[in-house]
Amino acid sequence: METQTSEAEKEMREWCVALPKVELHAHLNGSVRNSTLLELAKELGDKGAIVLEDVKDVIMKNDRCLPECVRLFDLFHILTTDHDTVTRIAKEVVGDFAAENVVYLEIRTTPKNNEAKGITKRSYMNAVVKGHKSVEDVDALLNNEKLSCTPMSDLGGDTKRKKIYVRLLLSIDRHETTSAALDTVNLAMEMKDQGVIGIDLSGNPVVGEWETYLPALEHAKELGIPTTIHCGEVPNRKEIQAMLDFCPQRLGHVCCLDDEEWKKLKSSVIPVEICLTSNVMTGGTPSLERHHFADLYNAKHPLSICTDDCGLFSTSLSNEYYLACNSSGLSKTELFRLAQGAVEFVFADDEVKKSLRAVFERAAAERLTS
Ligand SMILES: CC(C)=CCNc1ncnc2c1ncn2[C@@H]1O[C@H](COP(=O)(O)O)[C@@H](O)[C@H]1O
Ligand SMILES: [Zn+2]
Numbered sequence: 001m002e003t004q005t006s007e008a009e010k011e012m013r014e015w016c017v018a019l020p021k022v023e024l025h026a027h028l029n030g031s032v033r034n035s036t037l038l039e040l041a042k043e044l045g046d047k048g049a050i051v052l053e054d055v056k057d058v059i060m061k062n063d064r065c066l067p068e069c070v071r072l073f074d075l076f077h078i079l080t081t082d083h084d085t086v087t088r089i090a091k092e093v094v095g096d097f098a099a100e101n102v103v104y105l106e107i108r109t110t111p112k113n114n115e116a117k118g119i120t121k122r123s124y125m126n127a128v129v130k131g132h133k134s135v136e137d138v139d140a141l142l143n144n145e146k147l148s149c150t151p152m153s154d155l156g157g158d159t160k161r162k163k164i165y166v167r168l169l170l171s172i173d174r175h176e177t178t179s180a181a182l183d184t185v186n187l188a189m190e191m192k193d194q195g196v197i198g199i200d201l202s203g204n205p206v207v208g209e210w211e212t213y214l215p216a217l218e219h220a221k222e223l224g225i226p227t228t229i230h231c232g233e234v235p236n237r238k239e240i241q242a243m244l245d246f247c248p249q250r251l252g253h254v255c256c257l258d259d260e261e262w263k264k265l266k267s268s269v270i271p272v273e274i275c276l277t278s279n280v281m282t283g284g285t286p287s288l289e290r291h292h293f294a295d296l297y298n299a300k301h302p303l304s305i306c307t308d309d310c311g312l313f314s315t316s317l318s319n320e321y322y323l324a325c326n327s328s329g330l331s332k333t334e335l336f337r338l339a340q341g342a343v344e345f346v347f348a349d350d351e352v353k354k355s356l357r358a359v360f361e362r363a364a365a366e367r368l369t370s
Helices: 002-018 034-046 052-060 066-079 083-099 121-133 144-149 178-190 210-223 237-246 259-268 276-281 293-298 317-328 332-345 350-367
Strands: 021-027 102-109 139-141 163-173 196-202 227-231 250-253 272-274 303-305
Touching: 002 317, 021 083, 021 303, 021 317, 021 332, 034 052, 034 066, 034 083, 052 066, 083 102, 083 121, 083 163, 102 196, 102 350, 121 163, 121 178, 163 178, 163 210, 163 350, 178 196, 178 210, 196 210, 210 227, 210 237, 227 237, 237 259, 272 293, 276 317, 293 303, 293 317, 303 317, 303 332, 317 332, 332 350
Parallel strands: 021 102, 102 163, 139 163, 163 196, 196 227, 227 250, 250 272, 272 303
Antiparallel strands: none
């Protein structure tokens, strides 16, 4: 019996890996492999810039609580903020997502200034783009230039060389000032032709005030740049209501809403980026079984399954699909339709959407035989 269960689990896990997937909520630094973080920590330890023993445990841990995640956020900024390292991780992360048949990836990152290291928000982002351009093992489609020479039916699949659309969202960190947030929005506008297609608001959810970021988010709206906002990771009634009133193109998490806010969210029809493991590990939800995914799914609310930080939370998008299926008893067809539905919420243009729709249609014909 046990063997049967594990065989069924194995088959379902493999099915989730083979499924073409769209990732809409992944932070660059949170998606770095633990092995890379450790390697970087060792290098900095050797140089005397950090004490390796102080950080080793938190890097190697698989189940991190919220304070440990916040500690790791600070560590990322020490470990990964030099141009070459940023380029390296940007490259690795794309390869990792493509390897599990993610066909469209919106990766978000906070452009960082570090005067001492000669880093500006712009040079940081240039290093990210350089990393994406240097992906070798898969075809990373970074903007529409390459689209015409890429037969859409070639995306995904496990026998051919993998192809993946990669787009960038620039994150405003909750520690930032209004002026720094505005700089990020202006940078997004400047880098439109390099695959930057949206703005995110993220960072430690107990830090900062909504009013600080609002001018930048309004500016993005005026410029026609889509926004996605981390919302309700912790209870904060006033802020959650203001975020819903702002009406971004997408919302992340939405864990700690009260009855009135749930109603408001559902009537808004704003697509939600669901991050199961992240919410369980950081305490946004009490357990997988009691996660709001099932309620929103049953209410037919627009949803997309995402990882948030696959490195930080030791997960993958395939694993998140597996968990969604397992915790809510979805059939393969329902899970497939969930993955396919995410295409409609991408920030990329219609040509990309059309191409992704074709990928899923082809996959449906191949994979949904029953
Ligand atoms: C602690 C916690 C609630 C984690 C889960 N969810 C998150 N909530 C808010 N901001 C996040 C989360 N995960 C990553 N980030 C943001 O993404 C950054 C890492 O990616 P990057 O440096 O922007 O490339 C973090 O420093 C943080 O600002
Ligand atoms: Zn996030």
